[in-house]
Amino acid sequence: MSSLHDFATWEPLLRLVRAGNAETFAVPGGHVVGRIGRRAWSVPVRRMPPQPGRALRAEDMRAEFDAVSRVQRALADSGADGVPFMVEIAPAGAATLHLFDPNPAVEPGIGGPHPGALVLVEDAVPEPWRRLPEPMPGAAPAPTADPAVLERTLRERVPDAIGATEEEIAAAEARLGVVLPDELKALYRVTRARWEDWGDDHEAAERARTAVGLELFPLDEVYLADVASRPCPWRFGAKEAVVTPPDAAVQGLVGSPGWIAFGDNGGGDRIAVDLTPGPRGHVGQIIILSHEENIGAGLVADSLTDLVLRGREKGRGRGRGAHSPAVAWVNRASLQSVEAAAHPGLEALSLGVWEGEPFSLAPVVGLPRLRTLQACRGTLADPLEIAALTGLEYLELAPEDWRVLLDAGAVPRSLSAAGIEARHDRHPLPVVALANELLALWDRPPITRTVLEGDLGTEG
Template structure:
């Protein structure tokens, strides 16, 4: 069993540590004074914060935040989430939450975030390997003689890598370099002071041979709360396979803006082995065709993937409920379905029975109260991500019906203020997978009547 984490340090659980921040929350509240309490939630960490403070923050508010951050640093706590209820009398309930290593805290929305039930688990698109081929050969423009002559003209005095050095790079990467890459590095200068000329000769920021790498899907993984709902589809005529990474994507440079350039040894049916692709640093999946060959890249003959992306394609993502054209889950059921979202529609509750047995269904998100029978979830034996409301999770836990195929899970609140109230549910789920639990502390104090 995983050793559970120690409770929060006493200094962090001292109401006095948080009192200035709570007063700040009350001072920033701009709602008309009523008999209702002020509620707020946020996070404070040693390197930043996310707080419900409207408008420009004063130097005084900055000093308050600095005080809390210093207290966290002294206690060895990286970040604390909190929620507060400040009643008109000044009586205050403060909940502190230390998520721990098994939770990917939510970004920009209410809720705890994703519970990572299997350590190191990634959503399926980030684990997907390339279609094994057979692949098309190099493009007709891949001309080794022309590439060598072009580079020699541009780099007349360069002394490149030896065959032994190239072989060592291949052994390190576990892949065979394309013939064009081998030509390139046999001619690329070994001296760092000559590297600027090499970059100009190839038409990109060229990496030294020892910095060649392959694109690992895990390195582009965003977060479960976003990634679980993403899918990738490679069209039949696509030049580049729809992947997060591939052992055949050999990165040799970038475009000067942080986007990596790679030789693609695992192309789509519409591409060529050894084509040059761009991996956008702002995207977590996919790549774009830049040139049919390194020869074309060096000659400035660039192109784009003009694969036909029109048409509906297979229904890999579907939704029923609000703002959806699908009235029932039966209409969404299809062997290709991977991701289903269930919303709310005029009080209608949806059955999951039509989805049982679908071979590829891996993600289900359902708004609280949207399911006719939450226990039907137990029949979806291929799920890797499940997002439900607290009442639905409670039913599954009590019936011992939580699908054990899950790698991650999330609890959806109806009200942002609910989040701390279902830490207990989250901890029950984490315990089922023997994962580190969330720490929580509830503090009571008195701020006195507000001004």
Template sequence: MMTSSRQRAPILYVLDEDFVPPDRGDEQNGPESAVPAGDPDEAVRLFHHYRRLMARILGYEEELPGPAGEEDLTAAEEELGVALPPDLRALYAIADGDGDLINPLFDRHPWLSLAEVGDEDDEWLDITREWQHEPWRKLVFDARPSNTVRRSPLRPGWIRFAHDTGGNWLAVDMDPGPDGRPGQVIKVGIDHVEGPKYIADSVTTFLSRLVNALERGDYSHDDENLWIEAALPNPLDEHARYGDSRPSRQGARQAGPRVQEVRVANAEDCAFLAATPEVRSLALSSKGSPDLTSLGGYPVEYLELDMEAADLTAPARNRQLRSLSVTCVRPVELAPLRAMPHLWALDIAAAPVADIATVTELTELRYLEVTRDQWRDLSELVDLPSLAVIGVHPDRPERDWPVSTAWVTTYDEPPSSTL
């Protein structure tokens, strides 16, 4: 009997609709200094000076909305569940957002009124977490400077106070990372799902940069519009990647030590990673069996292996590893994975597995990707982990880069015997 194309498609079985990938930001410590870096008096002075400079350049002064009252500020903070940093709070006591200004005050980002703060539409985040988009293969990387911002796509302590009209926001971070400061300014949103972007240690400093740019003459304008070149951090410097057909010492050095995502073809070993010590997402392919001995010494959280034979002994020594994808020709042994305390996602659909029963011992596993035959073998075992999502391929999949699967999603449990 012929099998329909839909039946032959790989199927994602979502058992737990409420499960979302673990948030690495939740695992980070808070800052050593809980004192905001901003200065409300200085922020107010800079704000007025900034407005005068803009009016002088444009030849006219735009009118701002009236101030937010103390009761409005207190009510907004209660609604948000977190206090505004003193410098931003002082600015709201001058004006309740931009209103209808032609030239938004925060570097072409309209300033939200208190009524709009906390009322954002976050469908963009829900979409990125949909399982057919394979969020388990994607990481939130560390911002620069390192450890200033928690590695989350969005947090309740990030108060978004201005936006770019395109799904991104400036936010004051009241829940910073270990080396950050409360009230630091970051950028989050649809273009920053790989990690928030650090802007400044405070709204005060952000305003100071805008003022300094105007005083230096780093701007352009026409009759009504002003564009400021404030020398803000370049997003291209944030989450750099390194990929090459054959790694070399020179290529690795050029990639730079801050690279967090690396893909290398024809790998012979992992020695080149010495030049990229902060690598967190790593894809290695090889026609042979490269030496992975040094892999355990790097903070890799997502590992993708595509090779003739894969020995997981060295990767399993990395206690940071969260997600693993293995493609190989020779049978692979999963036994070393028992020592991995945080492994929650495993893809073995493109690998023959010598000890499939080991999956029952991976107690933290929540996502599993297998073939129909592998799932049939597993379903006969007892004490499987509390899986939230199971991806089942009708046959061994062919892997391309970047890995992407045309999933059919169903909210049900996969059958144990026939698929």
């Protein structure tokens, strides 16, 4: 038996959990949930406040660190990345620990055993992650693009840099499966950006960074910023949409086989050469992919030469542009009706927090591109209206609304993924049982769990 499934592995942590949640466990049916991963955890323990006048220190959390570390070592030994759990502890100390097993058909939930999206069709991804760039036959390099000027300028700025050989450039092209644009080749002929080339000379490394205007990746770490490089859970990705206005310089994609990421802005945002520009863009323009967004990119410079000579122009940074009617949010702070969201281009509709009368879905029936519906608890007047939305690929509902569809045999068979809106105050086991009913409709593997029992004794 894996040590992960040994009650003794969990006992120190369960004692801390009991100490911090006595009132919760005292209520019939009382339970707490959490999740432990190899590098992070979400565990409901009570942390003592630091002494007045100083910040919280590691030693203030030593008991928690030690208890979590026992579980993390067991995770590593078992090969698992993380484990969500639920625990029930009786006043006399009898503890029941539910460990929820990994499932290839279920995306992780947030901080506990409530499941994330159920992937009903194997390997399915949201529609924006299936989009390829549109061809732009008239696109051409910007007038500012000049590989010779670029190379000469960089050699003047970093004369002591070690450049990549033609063999190294060819190897990078073979690895990526694309021919590097001339400007990018010129850059790497001047410096291949390997830390070992600079040794302990941090000033030389800083000069190279300043010379280019970004933190340059070594040539062997350059990658294609395609859709696979920008993964996203279904519950978020299904509510995105690819939109490229006629005057856009950059296509509003998740990623592209023509986006060659070669650097970072120092804050986690990737800098790339764009070989698949938008209607008003240039081949070889420089774009930035925000680490805070799932889709889209912003224009940085018309060319790599332009970036190195003039830097990033003010006001040309990242951004998603104007709101698109392809994605609509109806709630007390946004649109106030489904009628206001209805539009032939609507792809994703979310019904959020709402105190008024529930909504009818009649205004969006028949819309040709509607593929995503999220409806929070109490927002639907009649969940069975969903049956008329024949193009849905993602549906997220409260358990009560899923129950209506299941009992009526009306769960849309067009779905590729599904989500259950389950607040953390809901008991996980009924939610998991509901998820298994949905998984069974597509013959997907059910969510399973391992139950461990032990005695913590009385406190004190």
